[in-house]
Amino acid sequence: MFRIPKIAYIATVVLLLTGCAAKSSNDLVLVTHDSIVISKSLIASFEKSSGLKLTIVKAGDAGALTNKLVLTKGDPIADALYGIDNTFIGKAEDNGILAKSTVTAIDYADICFNYDKAWFEAHAIATPKTWLELTQPRYKNLTVIENPTTSSTGLGFLAATVARFGEGKWQTFWSALKANGVKVDAGWEDAYYTDFSGSAGKGDYPIVLSYSSSPADEANTAAILDGCFRQTEYAATLTGSKNPTGAAKLIEWLGSLEFQNSMPASMYVYPINKKAAIPESWATKAPEATSSLGENLKISQRREAWLKQWGNLFG
Amino acid sequence: MAKKLIWAIPMIFIGVLFYWPLATILGRGFTHEWVHDIFDPKTLDVLWFTFWQAIVSTAICLLLGVPGAYILYRRKFRGQKILRALITVPFMLPTVVVATAFSSFHKWNTTSAIWIIVAHVFINYSLAVRTIGSQWSELDRSTEEAAELAGAGRLRAFVSITLPQLRGAFIAAAATIFLYCATSYGIILMVGGGLIHSLETDIARAAIGMLDLPRTSALALLQTLLSIVAFTISIRRGNSDVDFDGEGDGVNRSRIDRRDLPALLLTGLVILGLLLVPMVSIFWRAFDSSKGAFYNFTQFNSHGYRDLLNVSVLQATQNSLRNMLVSACISLLIGVLLAWLMGRSKCTRASRFFDLLLLMPLGISTVVLGLGYLVTFSNPLFPLRESWLAVPLIQSVIAVPLVMRIVRPAIVGINAAQLESAATEGASRAQIWQLIELPLIRKSVVAAAAFACLISIGEFGVASLLAFGDQATLPTVLYSLISRPGGDNYGMAMAVSALLMLFTFAVVLLVSLETPRRRRNPQNASA
Structure with a gap:
């Protein structure tokens, strides 16, 4: 006897019922991008002090995160947001997905090129002093970067080149970069862990677009600290949040020393709170950039035009 | 009349869960x-x-x-x-x-x-x-x-x-x-x-x-x-x-000989x-792990390197299996119903058009469909987006056309005279379905079920948009792991892939080894 239909009816009804269970008012949902790390003990400590039940939803890279929130505007998938950076916050504000008064800077990081010191010693080639040199023949086929369309790291560098050369002129530099055999990966992890020779992945490329803090964890690498892009990450309450008071508590906690102290070790970013502790080794191994550029551009308005032009060169 | 009412079930199903969100998202950009x-x-x-x-x-x-x-x-x-x-x-x-x-x-x-x-x-x-x-x-x-x-x-x-x-x-x-x-x-x-x-x-x-x-x-x-x-x-x-396993055990086959060597x-x-x-x-x-052959598999309880995943691989497996059960049940119910309705209707211009309407979910971008769900079902009247049911429901919409196409030939192959004689002898509609039709189409239903399960287990486009937070499925977890290959993530991705491969292999083997049953009933052949 063939019984599947009966079981199917029962299973469907039961699952429909359980699927519609309501959520309690103590619940707080935080949405972040995939690279944010908040340890279990920190979450437990926040839950204990606030009396809230915190759920963290990772919703893709920074761009996908922003766009998903814009698409679900008014009935957001979370109460609070952490991890939106200065390249995307304009877009989020223009679309009215954030409660403006709640937007708070939490951390920052400098997007700089890193190189593998051992590789350059072994091949007796001078290390690059600025990324302007990356179009030179001696650095041919040595550099891996992230695609600015899919990665905020890549976008930060694109903004830096626009700031350095000006609208309409940066394309020449990028053409030269392409002609010099730059490799473009979809995301930072791919570039850093798979293709960079200085990381555990032992890839084929001794120069990678990463962060000024990355060498803190890789002994034989260094960063080019000149002409970096400073990326600042924000937290905010989402418009239409079901728990705005809870969201406000969480944002306050993200700025507190308890959380700020944990950030260098867990996410390789600098805490925005100047009182927060930074590991001593960072002073020599992971100093901040000596100069940065591109942050004052109207990134959210120009992004699509830039990416279109960049896509014409690399697409 | 009753049959028209039954038609309404699949029509509403596909209309609400497919054409409505599709029209909404396409309309937004027009x-x-x-x-x-x-x-x-x-x-x-x-x-x-x-x-x-x-x-x-x-x-x-x-x-x-x-x-x-x-x-x-x-x-x-x-x-x-x-x-x-x-x-x-x-x-x-x-x-x-x-x-x-x-x-x-x-x-x-x-x-x-x-x-x-x-x-x-x-x-x-x-x-x-x-x-x-x-x-x-x-x-x-x-x-x-x-x-x-x-x-x-x-x-x-x-x-x-x-x-x-x-x-x-x-x-x-x-x-x-x-x-x-x-x-x-x-x-x-x-x-x-x-x-x-x-x-x-x-x-x-x-x-x-x-x-x-x-x-x-x-x-x-x-x-x-x-x-x-x-x-x-x-x-x-x-x-x-x-034709899921392509019968093809006709009498026309001969053994391999030397002239077949190039093709072989x-x-x-x-x-x-x-x-x-x-x-x-x-x-x-x-x-292949320096920490032992099974090391990658022992990491299924973790959330990956630097807490990348919203859920552990084990939880994602549970989500995937649950989605699979729900979506396979729904697509079987609707798909078999449709196969029965279509198999019993005359082939007209209208039915061919309807056939095309039903096939569309197979050719539509799952990304578009997922976006359609995001914008259509986020109102308080129909809050489907917030429910985990959204993912298995779309998966079943995608599987229905295939289920229907696997089951329909078997239903068409049932001898109508036999059903009529059963009806004259006083069998009820339900009895005829349970005692005559169902056993005859059993094999294709099993094949269709397997197909529907595999579609659900492997579906990626929709899940990547709608499986938020703790609802991540095996393919979305695998994608996260492989696009962030640091630490143990790469090895875990390989282990997840290996498991999915084993599962697929088992399902395919089970279906194709199922003893073939003749579709024609010997009694009919002599009648």
Whole structure:
């Protein structure tokens, strides 16, 4: 006897019922991008002090995160947001997905090129002093970067080149970069862990677009600290949040020393709170950039035009 | 009258869960920019790549498929059945697993397009072999033999006599393979590394990357038109019904002989080199860890390196299995109902149009559909988006057309006279269904169930948009792991792939080893 239909009816009804269970008012949902790390003990400590039940939803890279929130505007998938950076916050504000008064800077990081010191010693080639040199023949086929369309790291560098050369002129530099055999990966992890020779992945490329803090964890690498892009990450309450008071508590906690102290070790970013502790080794191994550029551009308005032009060169 | 009411169930199902969200998302982008977007040179580039890679992949599949069909369906040898099941595995594998296998083979941007085509051939090779093979095995051998006796070589006899008779199968296979390659998402996204774009990945980029709804809608419409053309061809020119395990155990098969050597070698090479190497390499890498062979599998309880995942692999497995059960049940109920309704209706212009309407979910970008759900079902009246049910529901919408096409031939094959005589003898409608019809179509229902399960387990486009937070499924977890390969993530990705592969292999083997039952009832044959 063939019984599947009966079981199917029962299973469907039961699952429909359980699927519609309501959520309690103590619940707080935080949405972040995939690279944010908040340890279990920190979450437990926040839950204990606030009396809230915190759920963290990772919703893709920074761009996908922003766009998903814009698409679900008014009935957001979370109460609070952490991890939106200065390249995307304009877009989020223009679309009215954030409660403006709640937007708070939490951390920052400098997007700089890193190189593998051992590789350059072994091949007796001078290390690059600025990324302007990356179009030179001696650095041919040595550099891996992230695609600015899919990665905020890549976008930060694109903004830096626009700031350095000006609208309409940066394309020449990028053409030269392409002609010099730059490799473009979809995301930072791919570039850093798979293709960079200085990381555990032992890839084929001794120069990678990463962060000024990355060498803190890789002994034989260094960063080019000149002409970096400073990326600042924000937290905010989402418009239409079901728990705005809870969201406000969480944002306050993200700025507190308890959380700020944990950030260098867990996410390789600098805490925005100047009182927060930074590991001593960072002073020599992971100093901040000596100069940065591109942050004052109207990134959210120009992004699509830039990416279109960049896509014409690399697409 | 009652039958009309029953028709309403699948119509409402597909109308609410497919056409409504589709219309909403397409409607959002329908502005004056829309025409401009279609004739944008960038769009034409994308269209051109979608087209040529699909054509080339299809052509290679058909070329390699002919000797494959000949060896596996026209000749007879020991172990043939296992081989037939084996070549089906790539077609059934989650695309994310296939992409994982191939994305680690290449290192250079320039050859990505080639690897995309190789991956498409890997997936669709069996479709060509099965479609051509099952028709070939039904062909009469006498004309070919007569031609050979008259001095024509085997190749010439094939070209002048067999090939024209296989025309229908060729067209059907070509249309289907073209469609799968033209709408493929995971493969192009992952193997192309974000630099190569087809319509499907460009839709995702326009929507999620750029939030450019006019462009999304323009591209989605182009893809819909492409799908309609391919479907119309496959419905009109070939048999669009799916034969899961391609019976083909006719009397027309003879043993392999020495003159089959070229075809045998080529097919062996394809199966070993193209199909087995990528699958074995995944297994090898899953167990290749400096911390012990099973280390990667012991990490299933963790959330990955630097807490990447919202859920552990174990929780994702639970989600995937739950989605699979729900979506398979729903698509079986609706699909069998539709097969029964369609199988019992006359073939009219209206029914053919309805057939096309039902097929559309197969050719629509899952990304567009997922976006449609995001914007359609986020109102408080119909808060489907917040529920985990959204993902299995869309998966069942995608599976329904396939379920229907697998079950329908079996229902059409039931002898109407037998049902009538049962009815005259006083059997109720329910009794007839349970005692006569169901046992006769049992095998195709099992096959359809397997198909529906595998679609749900491997589905990636929709889940990547709608499986938020703790609802992550195995393919979305796998994608996260493989795109962030630091720490233990890479090894975990390989282990997840290996498990999904084993699961697929088990399902395919189970279905194809199920004892074949004759569709015709001996009593009817004598009557």
